[in-house]
Amino acid sequence: MADDGMLLNFSIPDSGILNKPQFKGGNWKQRQTAKKAAAHWHTKATERLTGVRAPKAPLPLSVNATDVNRTELGPRPERPHRSPEYDNDRPAKRPRVSGDSHKKVDDDASAADFRPHTDANVVKNPAAKQDTSKGGKQIISSLFSFNPTSTTQTLSTKPAEDAPVEPSNAPLTSELDTFTSLGISPTLAAHLLKKMDLKAPTAIQKAAVTQLIKDDSDAFIQAETGSGKTLAYLLPIVQRLMELSANMKKRKVDDSVSRDSGLFAIILAPTRELSKQIAHVLDNLLRCAHWLVATTVIGGEKKKSEKARLRKGINILVATPGRLADHLEHTKALDVSNVRWLVLDEGDRLMELGFEDEIQKIVGNLNLRMRAQKDEASRIPGLPAKRTTVLCSATMKLDVERLGEISLKDAVHIRSDPADRTENEGADDEDQAFLAPAQLKQSYAVVAPKLRLVSLISFLKRAFARKGSVMKVIVFISCADSVDFHFDILTSNLEEEKVAAKDDAKEDTKKEDDEEANVKKSKKKSVVQSDPTKIAVTHAESPSLSPHTHKVTTYRLHGSLPQSLRTSTLAHFTKNNEPAVLLATDVASRGLDLPNVDLVVEFDPAFAREDHLHRIGRTARAGRDGRACIFLMPGCEEGYVDILKTDRKDGETGIHIGRQDAEEILKKGLVTSGVMKDKTEYMEKATDLQLAVERWALASPARLESARRAYQSHVRAYATHVAAERGYFDIKQLHLGHLAKAFALRERPSGMKVPGLRTGAGRESKKPAKIRGAATGANKSAVASKAALEDTKVDDTEEAAKMRKAVRAREKFMRHAGMADEFNLG
Numbered sequence: 001m002a003d004d005g006m007l008l009n010f011s012i013p014d015s016g017i018l019n020k021p022q023f024k025g026g027n028w029k030q031r032q033t034a035k036k037a038a039a040h041w042h043t044k045a046t047e048r049l050t051g052v053r054a055p056k057a058p059l060p061l062s063v064n065a066t067d068v069n070r071t072e073l074g075p076r077p078e079r080p081h082r083s084p085e086y087d088n089d090r091p092a093k094r095p096r097v098s099g100d101s102h103k104k105v106d107d108d109a110s111a112a113d114f115r116p117h118t119d120a121n122v123v124k125n126p127a128a129k130q131d132t133s134k135g136g137k138q139i140i141s142s143l144f145s146f147n148p149t150s151t152t153q154t155l156s157t158k159p160a161e162d163a164p165v166e167p168s169n170a171p172l173t174s175e176l177d178t179f180t181s182l183g184i185s186p187t188l189a190a191h192l193l194k195k196m197d198l199k200a201p202t203a204i205q206k207a208a209v210t211q212l213i214k215d216d217s218d219a220f221i222q223a224e225t226g227s228g229k230t231l232a233y234l235l236p237i238v239q240r241l242m243e244l245s246a247n248m249k250k251r252k253v254d255d256s257v258s259r260d261s262g263l264f265a266i267i268l269a270p271t272r273e274l275s276k277q278i279a280h281v282l283d284n285l286l287r288c289a290h291w292l293v294a295t296t297v298i299g300g301e302k303k304k305s306e307k308a309r310l311r312k313g314i315n316i317l318v319a320t321p322g323r324l325a326d327h328l329e330h331t332k333a334l335d336v337s338n339v340r341w342l343v344l345d346e347g348d349r350l351m352e353l354g355f356e357d358e359i360q361k362i363v364g365n366l367n368l369r370m371r372a373q374k375d376e377a378s379r380i381p382g383l384p385a386k387r388t389t390v391l392c393s394a395t396m397k398l399d400v401e402r403l404g405e406i407s408l409k410d411a412v413h414i415r416s417d418p419a420d421r422t423e424n425e426g427a428d429d430e431d432q433a434f435l436a437p438a439q440l441k442q443s444y445a446v447v448a449p450k451l452r453l454v455s456l457i458s459f460l461k462r463a464f465a466r467k468g469s470v471m472k473v474i475v476f477i478s479c480a481d482s483v484d485f486h487f488d489i490l491t492s493n494l495e496e497e498k499v500a501a502k503d504d505a506k507e508d509t510k511k512e513d514d515e516e517a518n519v520k521k522s523k524k525k526s527v528v529q530s531d532p533t534k535i536a537v538t539h540a541e542s543p544s545l546s547p548h549t550h551k552v553t554t555y556r557l558h559g560s561l562p563q564s565l566r567t568s569t570l571a572h573f574t575k576n577n578e579p580a581v582l583l584a585t586d587v588a589s590r591g592l593d594l595p596n597v598d599l600v601v602e603f604d605p606a607f608a609r610e611d612h613l614h615r616i617g618r619t620a621r622a623g624r625d626g627r628a629c630i631f632l633m634p635g636c637e638e639g640y641v642d643i644l645k646t647d648r649k650d651g652e653t654g655i656h657i658g659r660q661d662a663e664e665i666l667k668k669g670l671v672t673s674g675v676m677k678d679k680t681e682y683m684e685k686a687t688d689l690q691l692a693v694e695r696w697a698l699a700s701p702a703r704l705e706s707a708r709r710a711y712q713s714h715v716r717a718y719a720t721h722v723a724a725e726r727g728y729f730d731i732k733q734l735h736l737g738h739l740a741k742a743f744a745l746r747e748r749p750s751g752m753k754v755p756g757l758r759t760g761a762g763r764e765s766k767k768p769a770k771i772r773g774a775a776t777g778a779n780k781s782a783v784a785s786k787a788a789l790e791d792t793k794v795d796d797t798e799e800a801a802k803m804r805k806a807v808r809a810r811e812k813f814m815r816h817a818g819m820a821d822e823f824n825l826g
């Protein structure tokens with residue numbers, strides 16, 4: 001019988017066509033797994049039978065009649081098929097067009113990074129994606145996508161000139177310019193030559209020594225960095241005291257000057273480090289006049305032992321203002337009635353750090369004691385009747401004038417003799433003395449925020465690649481937290497992290513959706529290094545910077561470290577004859593004379609142009625060669641190059657400042673073979689490095705906290721550029737999401753919380769009042785400062801007010817960031 005047209009009409013019972021299996025035995029987990037597997041198999045089998053796709057949850061163990069009948073009505077509209085990876089790969093937001101990304105400054109920035117990847121924007125990291133395996137949302141974005149483009153890229157730069165430049169701060173070369181020709185005694189001159197290896201004076205020494213030996217007028221000394229200002233004021237003081245001693249001997253009034261004869265000279269310096277350095281130069285000088293005794297009183301040292309030294313008798317005192325004012329009030333043994341020389345070194349810095357009150361107190365006290373002594377007529381024979389005050393400062397602006405009013409009377413302005421210097425012809429008169437040394441080779445690197453960290457590592461790797469080419473490097477970073485973070489990164493073994501990252505990448509392609517496995521894997525493979533920010537460690541070998549041939553040591557220095565540690569760190573860095581890099585805040589920018597510094601890197605630009613000149617002045621000292629490179633981000637920061645160019649006039653075009661791009665830095669630093677396998681090799685290496693750094697940070701909560709802290713402090717510091725320069729460093733233009741990547745962070749800026757410290761540094765509405773205020777201020781002043789820069793007629797008082805405002809903002813920032821100690825307030 002033909003069965004054509006015959007209909008089978010049966011329905012499937014509610015209980016399903018397949019029986020629900022019973023699971024017995026094993027533990028709970030095994031039973032659950034078996035149950036799930038059976039359910040899955042059951043569903044698939046039913047689907048095959050009925051042709052209907054079962055809804056995902058809850059999993060039915062049977063298909064009922066209604067579902068079958070539905071097939072007659074037409075299939076239920078199906079959801080589009082989603083691959084298991086779909087959830088991970090799906091962009092969280094509509095992708096923005098490349099180049100837009102830097103415009104939006106909130107924590108959205110991070111989200112903007114995770115967009116569907118294409119070959120064009122992703123090199124290695126398979127898609128910028130959210131990774132939830134480590135708890136909390138993480139954003140793993142590509143390093144090379146959506147970076148802002150340089151605004152000055154197309155402008156051609158003048159090629160570097162090979163013509164040798166005459167050093168501007170070197171000792172004079174004329175045979176007539178000797179120390180004795182300036183009035184220095186043959187004994188002292190011989191000591192300078194034989195014991196200190198100083199053959200001839202520098203231009204500023206010639207001018208200052210001649211003036212200060214011949215008369216007792218007050219003086220204002222202004223000269224460029226590394227030109228020997230310390231000896232310019234120390235030599236005449238020691239010479240005069242040696243003369244005094246010789247005269248006393250001749251007259252047989254007394255044996256000679258000894259430590260009991262009284263305190264004759266005080267030198268005030270803004271920082272403890274600088275005070276110690278001055279004291280060290282002085283001690284070297286006094287080796288030829290052993291009867292003269294010098295000491296230091298500086299903040300951070302034990303007052304009791306300082307008092308004991310003062311009681312024993314002192315002739316020359318080097319001090320920080322706070323500590324000296326304290327001793328004047330509380331140490332009876334400190335008699336200042338014989339003080340005839342007062343030196344205020346780094347005067348602008350003294351004022352910037354708010355030492356005005358202390359200096360006023362000190363000067364008042366000295367005046368009072370001198371007047372009292374006049375009445376007693378007990379003056380040491382030969383001791384000048386008048387006190388000479390010498391003020392050394394980079395600039396003669398603003399607060400320095402005020403300091404001059406407090407301390408100087410009819411001062412002589414001492415600068416390098418123009419006849420000895422052929423440079424600077426076009427420089428304006430006021431700033432003539434404060435310029436970068438002529439022989440210093442300057443450059444700038446345009447690096448997008450995401451690429452900052454890998455670029456820094458590459459830059460340093462390249463610098464130390466060949467043994468002996470670069471011995472010492474100083475990297476300036478805006479705040480202590482950031483110094484700590486970068487120190488931890490550079491002293492960690494990132495290679496091990498890279499291996500772990502590669503293994504993970506392979507595994508990830510196999511089992512991308514297995515979260516549980518990922519968590520276990522990351523726990524197992526994360527190489528747990530020593531915990532960061534162990535305060536006692538201030539130097540360590542840097543595996544990522546050390547080539548096979550030699551080791552590179554990384555140091556850190558900032559004001560939050562205990563004084564003893566700072567002193568020992570500087571001493572270690574100074575004595576180290578092997579390649580070394582010092583990561584430092586501006587605590588190392590002023591006056592410090594660290595030998596053999598070949599290169600200064602301003603990873604974070606200075607808060608003001610003057611600070612920049614002081615920083616780069618740590619190299620190219622006393623006629624030696626030196627290089628300096630400043631990192632700038634694409635966009636408004638690039639305009640800062642114009643400020644750098646006005647530094648020293650060189651014909652009509654200004655100085656030549658070389659330019660480098662991140663791409664070039666990464667290629668040179670990471671592709672060590674020198675020959676790239678393909679065009680993207682450097683990108684792969686940079687991505688590996690970045691992943692290693694991120695993995696390093698994720699390996700311990702302490703590291704993550706240190707990274708967040710560094711990031712937040714960095715953002716805060718960014719808001720404190722001086723008003724006149726805030727147009728170039730506009731916090732509103734700062735891409736916080738991209739910047740977070742340079743701190744190894746995979747979090748949205750708004751989600752960051754650092755225990756006990758700052759809260760949210762991302763979304764504007766969530767910013768702490770401090771940042772909000774600063775950003776708004778920055779915004780307003782950006783307009784004002786741009787106008788100020790354009791308007792050359794801005795008067796001094798207006799500029800002074802702006803500068804004061806900026807200084808106050810910076811002080812506030814320092815206090816807020818727990819950096820009051822940054823400048824060693826004595």
Ligand SMILES: Nc1ncnc2c1ncn2[C@@H]1O[C@H](COP(=O)(O)OP(=O)(O)OP(=O)(O)O)[C@@H](O)[C@H]1O
Pocket residue numbers: 171197198199200201202205223224225226227228229230231590591592593617618621622
């Ligand atoms: N006449 C000289 N001949 C050779 N070297 C000198 C001479 N005078 C000083 N120096 C060296 O020059 C270096 C810089 O000196 P110093 O620290 O006094 O400079 P400075 O002008 O105070 O710099 P800064 O403005 O950065 O504080 C020191 O290493 C010092 O030994």
